[in-house]
Amino acid sequence: MRDFSQDTRWLSINTATVRKQRGVDWPLLDILDACAARGIRTVAPWRDQVAAAGLKATAQRLREHGMALSGYCRGGMFTYTHTPIDSARRKAVRDENRRALDEACTLSAPCLVLVVGGLPGALAGKAEHRDIAGARAQVTEGIAALLQDARERGMPLAIEPLHPMYAADRACINTLEQALDVCDLLDPQRSGALGVAVDVYHLWWDPKLQQQIERAGRSRLLAFHVCDWLTPTTDLLNDRGMMGDGVIDIPRIRGWVEAQGFAGCSEVEIFSAANWWQRDGGEVLDTCVDRHRRCV
């Protein structure tokens, strides 16, 4: 297992971690500068942040700093209903996902991360049906179609299984086993075009996690995300913890991933409305550097 205690080479910052500090958006280009100033060479930006900064300006700033991406956030949201409105929405999602792929190519991302969507309407508080099996079938279809676009562009897709508490409204792929079943169905040859993002926050609880990481193997392990699970957790979405502040045995899980040959970054992705988003962004980045050395 790699020794992280002396350097930040394998630290990546998911830019949602410092998206908005004390209520003020932190512009992406400034985030990149702040990362570079701390020796952080890898980031994972979100599409809306890139759009606000400009795609070309983002690519240029990354080049200036010699920075790389550990992933691009995000595509997905494949679920829909069979109403005419949703038929249009479905086409719009397909187009949107193609644009995400193109942006990922422009930024030389190693993969486009997919959050696959839940029950249509649920995120807005009004689910249009309760057929989660049907939603899952739509997700498989949606990934199959996008996989063609991804192959044409040479941009791998990383399915991110989300914690089961997001099954209704954000992603109905909720275990690594389930994500790998989709990978095996759509890319049985393990071409490298389709894999998974392993986020310890979503998957740490799973008694089959080690087994499924071994099943994934190097060819499917496209990204590794870290933060921590707090006790108590006071909000389902925005109460993630800094590594070391919670109950996840992150080094153990990293050991499993590295035993498969994964040699990429540990990407820090923390949504924390009441704590880390209320601090100075530089302090948050400094803490990420420190915790990456000691707790990841």
Added chain:
Amino acid sequence: MRDFSQDTRWLSINTATVRKQRGVDWPLLDILDACAARGIRTVAPWRDQVAAAGLKATAQRLREHGMALSGYCRGGMFTYTHTPIDSARRKAVRDENRRALDEACTLSAPCLVLVVGGLPGALAGKAEHRDIAGARAQVTEGIAALLQDARERGMPLAIEPLHPMYAADRACINTLEQALDVCDLLDPQRSGALGVAVDVYHLWWDPKLQQQIERAGRSRLLAFHVCDWLTPTTDLLNDRGMMGDGVIDIPRIRGWVEAQGFAGCSEVEIFSAANWWQRDGGEVLDTCVDRHRRCV
């Protein structure tokens, strides 16, 4: 599948659903009276409510109303550390679980429901370690030991897998598959002494749920709990929904359970600090009766 639309024969009320209304404890004997007045013949009381009412008085009131239990809540909490304090705690838990078994016998419960415990200390906000695999091994040991006591008393144990969001602090058995693995290990002969409580709130999201219910079969299906998953869910513990108000396809899951020959009650267990616990208890019970007919 049984038709619930015309009667409440198969409705059970978990008494936590009306434990404290508008800040005032509703005494268990009064809850029993209120259930009986509505034709509800089955309940699942909690130990603290029984203790407050008195075990004998509870048993007597149940007899007077001709009421039965669908389960007794609860035993478990098997995890511990290796400190001297915890060694004492471990013995205390064992004794407590035996008392729970005895109470369940006195009340003629069909099973004692087990919430197995998470990482020691986590429920108080200070986990003593991060070794969830170790905690799971302790749970298996603890159930094995309690199973002897349970067999002596002829009182079945029902392992309740809790939602993965409770893995840290309440129960580190989080899928039906995992619970059944424990059952198969400790009771391979399917003696009836060990099984599971299937709660749709905890398990609805699981893509393997139908498969695992089929694996469980009649002999392992000891209890069936219902409520609903709200979008959004605003609290990890106390924001459960009334059946029909959320996204769970309860009839579909009940169909899977009944296809295995389960013919017991649908036990309504709703923790709802901001909504149902703020209403008149009688109104809550009336709503349970109505929703049981239409949405379960």
